[in-house]
Amino acid sequence: MVIGNGLMAQAFYRHMNDDNILIFASGVSSSKFCTAYDCAREEALLRKSLDKCDDNILFVYFSSCSIASSNLVSDIYHTHKKKMEEIIQMNAKRYAIFRLPNVVGSVVNLDTLFYYLVDKVKRQEAFELWSGAKRNIIDIDDVVNIVNNIIDDNIFINEITNVANLNDVTVDEIVYEIAKHLGADVKYSKIEYNDNYFIDTTKVHPLFDRLGLNFNANYLERIVKKYCGSLNLIK
Numbered sequence: 001m002v003i004g005n006g007l008m009a010q011a012f013y014r015h016m017n018d019d020n021i022l023i024f025a026s027g028v029s030s031s032k033f034c035t036a037y038d039c040a041r042e043e044a045l046l047r048k049s050l051d052k053c054d055d056n057i058l059f060v061y062f063s064s065c066s067i068a069s070s071n072l073v074s075d076i077y078h079t080h081k082k083k084m085e086e087i088i089q090m091n092a093k094r095y096a097i098f099r100l101p102n103v104v105g106s107v108v109n110l111d112t113l114f115y116y117l118v119d120k121v122k123r124q125e126a127f128e129l130w131s132g133a134k135r136n137i138i139d140i141d142d143v144v145n146i147v148n149n150i151i152d153d154n155i156f157i158n159e160i161t162n163v164a165n166l167n168d169v170t171v172d173e174i175v176y177e178i179a180k181h182l183g184a185d186v187k188y189s190k191i192e193y194n195d196n197y198f199i200d201t202t203k204v205h206p207l208f209d210r211l212g213l214n215f216n217a218n219y220l221e222r223i224v225k226k227y228c229g230s231l232n233l234i235k
Contacts, residue, residue, distance in 0.1 A: 003049055007107035008062055011144045021151065023060045024049055027084075034077040046084055047091075055093040058151065061085070065099045065136060065164055068197045085160065097160045098147055101199065104223050105140030114174070118228040121178045121186055129175060131190040134168040136199055139223055145211055146204065156203070164199045166208070166215040177224045 002009050002016045004026030012023045027042030028034050046061075053059055063081045088095050104114045113135060120127045146163050150156050179186045201208075208215070 003045070007103065007105045007109070007140060010107065011105065011140050012060075012147075014148075020056060021058045021060060022049060022053055025062060028077065028080060034080065036076065039076065039080040042080070043084065043087070046087060050088070050091045053092060057094065058157070059088060059092040059095040060147070060151070061088055061095065061097045063097055063099045063160070065101045065162055065199045066197070067099065068199065089158075094157055096150065096157060098143075099160060099162045099164075099199075100143060101136030101138055101164045103138055103140050103143055104227055106227060113171075114223075114227070117171075117175055118178055118182075120188075121175065121184050122182055122228075124184060124187060126187040126189070128191050129188040130171050130193040130195075132192060132194050133171050134196045135171060135174065136164045136168050137174065137220060137223060138163070138165045139226070142213055145213070146207060149207060149211060150204075161204060162199050162201050163204065164201050165219065166201065167217075167219070168196070168199075169220050173220065177220050178228060181221075181224045181228065 001018065001021065002012055002023040002025060004024070006025065008025035009023070012025060015021050015023050024046060026045060028038045050059065061084065063085055064078065067078050067082055085097055088097060102113050104112075108115050110116055110119055114137065117127075119125075143163055150161070175186055175188070178184075
């Protein structure tokens with residue numbers, strides 16, 4: 001069963017008719033535009049979904065790696081995500097919580113960092129850039145590959161697992177790759193801001209190796225070419 005209709009829900013559609021797994025992919029996805037109403041709505045749906053689960057169902061939830069940031073942990077979005085994790089831990093007999101970084105896929109959401117920057121660069125609109133800030137970018141296809149293998153192998157059950165790129169990139173680098181690919185000039189002003197944090201992916205490294213995932217220096221460039229070039233997603 002899959003609950004939701006956005007990027008994550010569509011990506012895990014193979015589980016739609018699986019009675020042994022519930023993929024909860026609905027609710028608050030933007031830290032920038034998160035309201036108390038959004039949080040309450042997700043919590044109500046989460047509790048309702050948990051009530052429907054028997055002890056044999058694996059409850060899968062997608063949280064955020066940025067919970068690890070000391071600068072962000074007290075804001076409404078991250079407080080909410082942490083609370084959702086705790087509700088699941090207290091109420092689900094079998095669960096798998098995956099903390100994700102900035103996930104990029106073919107579903108366009110201008111509230112996400114990647115598509116916000118693509119939109120600004122393509123329109124050649126001025127924007128503020130957090131100089132020095134680092135972000136972790138991962139392809140939705142890699143997330144699906146990793147998570148489905150964890151589910152299929154029945155590992156990391158009743159645990160919180162970070163699924164992320166092995167390497168962070170600066171926001172400057174993201175803008176550079178987008179502008180290079182689109183052949184566009186960039187108009188921005190720099191603001192010095194550092195909210196960098198460490199994402200520990202040690203326990204999934206053997207899985208990365210087995211799946212042949214390549215988070216090399218060209219990974220960001222491959223994502224940019226895949227999602228903001230040939231698809232012409234932004235009008």
